[in-house]
Amino acid sequence: MKKLVHTLLAASAAVILPLAPALAAPASDTIVIGMSTDSSTFDPPQITSRDNSNIADHIFGRLYDVTAEGKIVPQLAESYTVSDDGLAYTFKMKDGLTCEDGEALTAEDVAYSFNRAADKKNGFTGSTPGFIFSAIQFKSAEVVDKLDVKINIGTKTPIAIGLLTEVFLHCKDSYEKMSLETAASKPVASGAYKLVKWDRGSQIVLERIKPDGGTFKNIIWRIIPEASTRSAELIAGNVDVVTNVAPDQIDTVNKSGTAKVKSVQGTRRMYVGFNLRKDFASTPGGAAIQKADVRKALQYAVDVPSICTQLLNFECTRATGLVNPPNDNKSLTPYPFDPAMAEKLLDQAGYPRGKDGVRFEIKMQAPRGRYLNDANVALAVGQFLTDVGVKTTVETLDWTSLYTPLVRKHDAGPLFFLGSGGALWSAIYDMTDLAEVDSGTNYTSWNDPDFFGGWKDIQNAKTPKEQEDVVNRMLKVFYEKGPWLLMYFQPDFYGVSNRVDFQPRRDERLHVFDTNLTK
């Protein structure tokens, strides 16, 4: 039998090997990244997803950049000034910039990039016109002189500069000549790399065009949808970095000897929302969570670090609010897991256990397959709450078809599990989920005046210190009476080959400009 197996293997090898090129690791001037989804476009104002944006980051330059630590630093612009009323940002561009085709990149191109994205005739639906421009109420961009460009916005907001860093720049002459279809597939780079090949569904190949733009001459982004296949490619040495390693494959990768998993606490804030809309109060559970004391009691009922360790394969620190560290309120400590305290506070709030041990019943809704192990996390939270007498029924729903419409209409609840993207560069950016009582993203319909009154004080703050004090005050209110059962910042898992020294960032940006071969 053994001989037969060897014969069959030898025969297979004889057939296969002549077809095979050498299965070798990527060349020393090339880094290969495995990701789950293909890009849909390279026309900057159409880009929506983070994966797409990560590749575009290497092709297009921006006015300012955000570092891994959340610091906003100049990129193609060298400085900026803000008008007294906070409605005009004037950027001074660096001199001598060019695009891939040699065209000079000046203030005119910056203004064109902004105005083209806003032009309704183009029908762009990406993040720039869809989110950034509506958040800052973009009005227009105008050329002041060769290197100075003024961006006019409709609302004074401290997060405008951070949002403006998201806008990709491109050269006017080349894009004016292009159809929208061409612009989507054949970008003219303004950044460090240019697109040389896009085999849709398979791979995207970039080549460095600026000598000091990045360590590697070539970046290959391979599209590998299946997590286990990505891990296998990484272990085999065919790929240097892979995104979204499944938690159950972490040990396999770490034991492979060829790669390691690097985990990082992301900026996405995971929480269980208390929907405080009045019509939910018609149920016993919906009525109970209207009381801030009950909400606070439930914070003690859930063992968040254990959920992280057991279900996410990650050691986490529980969140104290809706702001990512290091911009959070440092005086606040995470609620500990203390079921006795939870029970005591629930008793004091007027919800003693009944004869059947139940204080009140409540329903929790959660998505399935949207966040890391979301359904199981929701079930665990439900069990923790049930353990302190709050009998919780967990309903998991398909994200796209059922859960999203519910959340958007503020119909999810009375308890609902959700994640919200955050950032490192501003506490206020993270807080804009609750910018107004009527905000679309105030899914809990929370309306505490102590918190929402703070927004006016932020507007009126004279100094960053004053602003920080107001933020901390608001975060304290949120901590004490807020509409979120505080959970964790979702971790991200990257598989990294021993060949490279890639360092993941917290903000889901995948930049390899500074990545090197390991020595």
Next chain:
Amino acid sequence: MWTFIIRRLLQSAIVIVGVTLISFTALQIGGDPTYLYVSERASDAEIAETRVRLGFDKPLYVQYLTYAERLAHADFGESLTHKRPAIEVVLEALPATIELTVFSMIIAIGLAIPFGIFAALHRGTALDGGIMTLAMLGQSIPNFWLGIMMMLFFGLNLRWLPISGHVPFLMPLVQGHFVQAIVSLPQAIYFLIMPGIAVGFYSLSRNARLVRSSMLEVLGQDYVRTARSKGISETAVVIHHALRNAWLPIVTMIGLEFGFLLGGVVVVEMVFSWPGIGRLVFNAINQRDIPVVQASVIILALVFIVLNLIIDIIYARIDPRVKL
């Protein structure tokens, strides 16, 4: 013959209408797709505007009629995620799937016939038992699991085959880049081996059993005995007398096989990162990219209908007793 073809084409048109109706309704009842096309922070006004712009505010029958009217002009609409014509997205993915399907069909048919004949000729021997046990195994193993196992063994441990990926052959051929297509053929085959086997193994097993039973039936016929008694060589008896008469069910099987394999590639395309129509449909369903799903389903239905028509015609050519 022509009457038959016209009749079949008319039947096909009814099938296509049915396919569009079912796929359209099935996708719409999942909920309001507008939310996929607005940002997380979109206001109610933006959501409403998007709903109107995409036509999702209209009654379902109006949405369907609008779609059918466009379809009549070969307009499948624009992909909501790719921002390009849906038909373009689908046709771009189709060659990769056809490569995989044809390759797995070669495995499923090309190996099944010799295996089946061999088993039939050695009925009751250990070899027959071995082939049939393997065939039973092939019908019991899910193709994605087989794919993953091959990936781990041949890709990761032995490093003989690529773990995932695709080298296009058909696309350059269709685009007229003949030299590029020919040059890339060995590489294309190299990347096809594992996904091809994963897709085709179930059919190979089923077909081998079918060929065996079909051959056994024919080998017992009087005319085969007569042929042998004339002193004709066993090879000639098998090929000219037995196989020729066992051929009809095999041809029928080939026609059905292509459709079956086309439907079976979805999971394998995901596992092997194969940029074909199966993966496209899977992603489009997840993203509720309705135009792409509808275009894919209709194109696949068309392929299936055309193939069945061809098989019917071949069937009549092989067996003159079959009247069209």
